[in-house]
Amino acid sequence: MTIKVGDTLPAAQFKLVHDGIQDAGTDDVFKDRTVVLFAVPGAFTPTCSAKHLPGYVGHxxxxKARGVDVACLAVNDAFVMEAWGRQQNVPAGLMLIADGNADFTRALGLELDATGYGMGLRAKRFALLARNGEVVSLHVEAPGxxxxxxAEAMLAALGD
Structure with missing residues (x-):
């Protein structure tokens, strides 16, 4: 079942690339915070590297000025996410979530079967806004x- 507005984010464990690589869970990222979580199908893939992550880095x-933390999720291992973060000049506060086994992605119901492209199970491209772990808005992209x-759409959704 796909997560929806009003739902609480599911409990899950993943690797957090933020001041090194560490074990983390849903509460570590979302509890007592307002967070924009955006997901990409894969680190180092064309749209993700040329547009999606750079937009959030640029904005x-x-x-932060609106009191919103930012996290990027991909079904990649933590070492890939760490290397991608360095290559993309990700600021220290922007969290990268390595959901290597897609546990969190599947719990959200936002998995993408990319086996036809040789990529296995991945996350759909989406962004959500969560306040203290509750989904306030959810924006899932149509395929392609x-x-x-x-980042621009999520800033617009936040308003002034």
Missing amino acids: YEAF EFKVSS
Whole structure:
């Protein structure tokens, strides 16, 4: 079942790339915070590297000014996420979530079967806003699209 507005984010464990690589869970990222979580199908993939993550890197301070933390999720291992973060000049406060086994992605109901592209199970491209672990807004892209989950779209959704 796909998560929806009003739901609480499911409890899950993953690797957090934030001041090194550490074990973390849902509460570590979302409890007592307002967070924009955006997901990409894969680190180092074309749209993810050219548009999606760079948009959030470029607008990171605008989110922080609104009191919103930012986290990027991908079904990749933590070492790939760490290398991608370095290559993309991700600021220290922007969290990278390595959901290597897709446990969190599956719990959200937002998995993508990319086996036809040789990529296995991945996350759909999406962005959500959560306050203290509750989903306030959810924007899932149609296959092949990049519109509603961009940093600009999420800033617009936040309003002034």
